[in-house]
Amino acid sequence: MATAPVTHHDAHGHGHHEESWFVHYFWSTDHKMIAKQYMFTGMAMALIGGFFAYCFRMQIAFPGIDVPGFGVVSPNEYNHLITNHGAIMIFWVAMPVLIAAFGNYLIPLMIGCDDMVFPKLNRLSYQIFLLSIVVLIASFFVPGGGFAGAWTMYPPLSAKPEYGLTPLGASLFVTAVALEFVAFLMGGINFVTTAMNSRAPGMRMYDIPMVVWMIVIASILFMASVGPLVAGAVMLLFDQNLGTAFFNPDKGGDPVLWQHLFWFFGHPEVYVVLLPTVGIVAEIITVFARKKLFAYRTVLYTAFGTGVLSFMVWAHHQFIAGIDPRMANIFTITTLLISIPIAEMMFVYIATLYGGAITLTTPMLWALSFIATFLVGGVTGIFLGASGADIYLHDTYFVLAHFHYTFFPIAIIGTFAGLSYWFPKMFGRMMNETLGKIHFWGTIIPFNCIFIPLFVLGAAGEHRRIFDYTNFSELARPELRQLDQFATISLLVMLGFQVLFLFNLFYSLFWGPKAEKNPWKANTLEWTADSPPPHGNWPELPRVYRGPYEYSVPGRDQDYWPQNAQN
Amino acid sequence: MSARPIATTRSAAGMPTGRLAVWWVIASEIVIFGGLLGSYVMFRLSHDSFASDAANTNMYIGAFNTWVLLTSSLFAVLGHKAAEEGNGPKAARMLWLTVGGGAVFLLVKTYEWYEKIHHGHTLSSSTFFSFYYTAAGLHALHVIAGMIIMLFVANTARKNLELHRVELIGIYWHFVDVVWIFLFPLLYIAK
Numbered sequence: 001m002a003t004a005p006v007t008h009h010d011a012h013g014h015g016h017h018e019e020s021w022f023v024h025y026f027w028s029t030d031h032k033m034i035a036k037q038y039m040f041t042g043m044a045m046a047l048i049g050g051f052f053a054y055c056f057r058m059q060i061a062f063p064g065i066d067v068p069g070f071g072v073v074s075p076n077e078y079n080h081l082i083t084n085h086g087a088i089m090i091f092w093v094a095m096p097v098l099i100a101a102f103g104n105y106l107i108p109l110m111i112g113c114d115d116m117v118f119p120k121l122n123r124l125s126y127q128i129f130l131l132s133i134v135v136l137i138a139s140f141f142v143p144g145g146g147f148a149g150a151w152t153m154y155p156p157l158s159a160k161p162e163y164g165l166t167p168l169g170a171s172l173f174v175t176a177v178a179l180e181f182v183a184f185l186m187g188g189i190n191f192v193t194t195a196m197n198s199r200a201p202g203m204r205m206y207d208i209p210m211v212v213w214m215i216v217i218a219s220i221l222f223m224a225s226v227g228p229l230v231a232g233a234v235m236l237l238f239d240q241n242l243g244t245a246f247f248n249p250d251k252g253g254d255p256v257l258w259q260h261l262f263w264f265f266g267h268p269e270v271y272v273v274l275l276p277t278v279g280i281v282a283e284i285i286t287v288f289a290r291k292k293l294f295a296y297r298t299v300l301y302t303a304f305g306t307g308v309l310s311f312m313v314w315a316h317h318q319f320i321a322g323i324d325p326r327m328a329n330i331f332t333i334t335t336l337l338i339s340i341p342i343a344e345m346m347f348v349y350i351a352t353l354y355g356g357a358i359t360l361t362t363p364m365l366w367a368l369s370f371i372a373t374f375l376v377g378g379v380t381g382i383f384l385g386a387s388g389a390d391i392y393l394h395d396t397y398f399v400l401a402h403f404h405y406t407f408f409p410i411a412i413i414g415t416f417a418g419l420s421y422w423f424p425k426m427f428g429r430m431m432n433e434t435l436g437k438i439h440f441w442g443t444i445i446p447f448n449c450i451f452i453p454l455f456v457l458g459a460a461g462e463h464r465r466i467f468d469y470t471n472f473s474e475l476a477r478p479e480l481r482q483l484d485q486f487a488t489i490s491l492l493v494m495l496g497f498q499v500l501f502l503f504n505l506f507y508s509l510f511w512g513p514k515a516e517k518n519p520w521k522a523n524t525l526e527w528t529a530d531s532p533p534p535h536g537n538w539p540e541l542p543r544v545y546r547g548p549y550e551y552s553v554p555g556r557d558q559d560y561w562p563q564n565a566q567n
Numbered sequence: 568m569s570a571r572p573i574a575t576t577r578s579a580a581g582m583p584t585g586r587l588a589v590w591w592v593i594a595s596e597i598v599i600f601g602g603l604l605g606s607y608v609m610f611r612l613s614h615d616s617f618a619s620d621a622a623n624t625n626m627y628i629g630a631f632n633t634w635v636l637l638t639s640s641l642f643a644v645l646g647h648k649a650a651e652e653g654n655g656p657k658a659a660r661m662l663w664l665t666v667g668g669g670a671v672f673l674l675v676k677t678y679e680w681y682e683k684i685h686h687g688h689t690l691s692s693s694t695f696f697s698f699y700y701t702a703a704g705l706h707a708l709h710v711i712a713g714m715i716i717m718l719f720v721a722n723t724a725r726k727n728l729e730l731h732r733v734e735l736i737g738i739y740w741h742f743v744d745v746v747w748i749f750l751f752p753l754l755y756i757a758k
C-alpha cells in the first residue's frame with residue numbers, strides 16, 4: 001500500500017507521534033486506514049472466492065477433469081468449494097468492501113468530521129473480522145475438511161456430522177460466520193452513531209450524501225435482522241457439539257426453524273449489500289451527468305420503505321420447505337410488493353441521467369452497467385416470488401442466475417465503480433482510464449455470457465447442487481452440457497481480465513499521475529480534503545451550506561457548487 | 568492516540584454519543600433475544616410436552632432472582648444520580664452494590680442449575696430444557712459482562728473521571744434486567 005508518506009504533522013491536537021510502520025498499517029485507529037484494510041482484505045478474499053468458482057465450474061463443465069491448479073474435484077470437495085464460494089463472496093467480500101471499507105472511508109469524510117466516533121472500537125471490529133477469516137481458513141484444513149453443506153447451513157446437513165461429513169469444519173464455519181457478525185455489529189454501531197451525531201455544522205438531514213444514508217440504513221437493517229441468526233448460530237453450535245436438538249425432529253426439534261432464522265436475516269441481508277451500491281451509483285451518476293439527483297427525498301424514503309418491507313418477505317426462500325400454502329400466498333404478495341420500490345429507484349436514476357451532460361469515465365461505465373444488469377436480477381426475482389412458478393424454479397440454475405444478476409452488480413460492479421471513483425482520494429493518484437475501460441468491457445461481457453446460459457439451464461430444469469450431470473440422463477443432453485461449457489469458458493475469460501485490473505490498481509498505486517483535490521469536480525466534502533487526506537482529514541473541519549447535488553445550477557459560472565462553499 | 572476525535576464530541580442528533588451508541592447496542596441485543604425467545608414461544612405453542620417440562624422449574628427461585636436483579640437496578644439508578652451530582656466515589660460504591668446484586672443472582676442461578684442437573688434435567692434432556700439453559704445462559708453471560716464492565720467504570724468513577732459512563736452502564740444493566748423480566752414468566756410462570 002503506497003499511500004504517499006503521511007505527513008506526521010498534527011494540526012489539531014491528535015497527539016500522535018511518529019508511528020512505526022506496524023502501527024501505521026496494522027494498529028491504526030484512523031478510519032481511512034481501517035477502510036483500506038477492509039478493502040484489501042475483502043479483495044484478497046475475492047481472489048479466493050473466485051478461485052473456488054473456477055474450480056467447481058471446471059468440474060461442472062468438464063466432469064472429472066484434472067483442474068489445473070487444484071486437481072480432480074471430488075464430490076465432497078465440490079460441495080465444499082461451492083459452500084465456501086458463496087459464504088466468502090457474501091460475508092467476506094461484499095460486506096467488508098461495500099459496508100466496512102466504503103463506510104469507514106466515506107462517512108467521516110463526507111459528513112465533515114475527523115474520524116469515527118469510536119476509533120478503537122473500529123480497529124477492534126477489523127481485528128475480529130480478521131480473526132473470523134483465520135477461523136474460516138483454518139476450517140478448510142481440519143480433519144474431514146471444510147464445511148460443505150451450502151452457505152445457508154441448513155440442518156440436518158449442518159447439524160449432524162454423519163450427514164455433513166465435516167464434524168469440525170461445520171462448527172468452525174458457524175463460528176467464523178458468527179465472529180464476522182460481531183465485527184459488523186460493532187462497525188454498524190460506529191457508523192450509525194457517527195452519521196447521526198458527528199455531522200459538520202450546517203449539514204441537515206437532507207444535505208447528507210446519498211451513499212452515507214444508504215450505508216447507515218444498511219447498517220441498521222443488518223443490526224435489526226442479524227440477531228435471530230446469532231441466536232440460531234448458538235443453537236446450531238449446541239446441536240453440533242452439546243447434544244441439544246433444536247433442529248432435530250427425532251427429538252422434538254424443527255429443521256425449518258433454522259430456515260426461518262436464516263432467511264429472516266438472509267433476505268434483509270441482500271438489501272444490506274444492495275443499498276451501499278445504490279448509494280455509490282447515486283454519487284457517480286450525478287457527478288458524471290452533472291445533474292441533481294432526481295427526487296432525493298423519494299429515494300431516501302424508498303430506501304427506508306424497502307428496509308421495512310425486506311423483513312416481510314423471507315419465506316419466499318421456503319416455498320417448498322413445507323410451509324403452509326396460505327402463508328406462501330402472503331409471502332408472494334409481499335415479495336411482489338418489494339419489487340416496486342426497487343424498480344422505482346432504478347427509474348429515478350434513469351431520470352437523473354435524462355438530459356444530463358454525460359461523460360463516460362470508467363466509474364460512470366460501471367455505474368451505468370449496474371443499473372442495466374441489476375434490472376435483470378430484479379425482474380427475474382419477480383418470477384421466483386410467485387410461489388407457483390417457484391415450485392418449478394426453486395433450486396435450479398435459474399435461481400442461481402437470478403441472484404448472480406443481483407449480487408454481481410452489487411458486489412463486483414459496485415466495488416469497481418466505487419474504487420475507480422474514489423481511488424484518487426484514497427491514494428492520491430489517478431488510475432489509468434484506458435486500462436479501466438478495457439477491464440470494464442472484459443468483465444461485463446463475459447459476465448453476461450456466464451449467466452444468461454444459466455437462466456436457460458435453470459428453465460430446462462437443471463438443479464443447482466449437482467456434482468456431475470452425466471449421471472442424470474435428462475440433464476446430460478449435449479445442448480445443455482454445451483451451455484455449461486460456454487458459461488465456464490466465459491468465466492475463464494472474465495477471471496483473466498481481472499489481472500488487468502490488478503495491474504492497473506497496483507501500477508496506479510505507485511506510479512499513477514498525482515491526483516488533485518477534486519479531479520471529478522464533485523460537490524461532496526471529501527473532495528475538499530487533500531488527496532489523500534491526512535490524519536484528522538482537514539486542518540480545520542468544514543462547514544456545510546447546501547445539499548450534495550447542486551450541479552449545473554443556472555446562473556453560476558461553474559457547473560458544480562461544493563457543499564462547503566459559502567456562495 | 569489518547570485524545571478523542573472531534574467526531575466523538577459532536578452531537579448533531581441532540582444526544583451524547585455514548586448514550587446513542589448504548590441504545591444501538593441494546594437494539595441489536597433485543598433482536599438476538601427476540602429471535603431466541605420467539606423460537607421458544609413458537610415451540611411452546613405447538614408442543615404440549617413443554618408444559619410438563621416447565622412444571623419442573625422452581626418459580627420461587629425465579630421470583631427471588633427477579634427481586635435481586637430489580638434491586639441491583641435500583642443501585643444502578645442511585646449510582647447515576649450520584650454521578651450527576653459529581654460525586655464519583657459514591658457512584659462507584661453504588662456500582663459495587665450493583666455488581667454485588669449480579670453476583671447474588673449468579674450464585675442463586677448456579678444453585679438452581681446444580682439442582683436441575685442433579686435431577687436429570689440437562690441441556691440435552693428435552694427441547695424445553697435446551698431453551699431453558701440456552702436462554703438463561705445467554706442472559707447470564709450478559710450479567711457477567713455487565714458486572715465486569717461495571718467494575719471498570721466504578722474504578723474510573725471513583726477518581727471522579729468519566730462519570731458519564733456510570734449512566735451508560737446503568738442503561739445496559741436495566742436492559743439485562745428487562746430481558747430477565749421476559750425470561751421469568753416464559754420459563755417459570757407459564758406452566
Ligand code: HEM
Pocket residue numbers: 152270271274316317335336338339342377378380381382383384385386390393394395399402403406407410
Ligand atoms: C437486492 C437484490 C437481490 C439479491 C442480492 C438477491 C439475492 C438472492 C439470493 C442470494 C437468492 C438465493 C439464495 C439461495 O437459495 O442460496 C435469492 C433467491 C430469491 N430471490 Fe432474490 N435477490 C435480490 C432481489 C430480489 C427481488 C427484487 C426479488 C423479488 C421481487 C427476489 C426474489 C427472490 C426469490 C423469490 C428467491 C427464492 C428463489 C428460490 O430459492 O426458489 N430477489 N435472491
Ligand SMILES: [Cu+2]
Pocket residue numbers: 266267270313314316317
Ligand atoms: Cu429473498
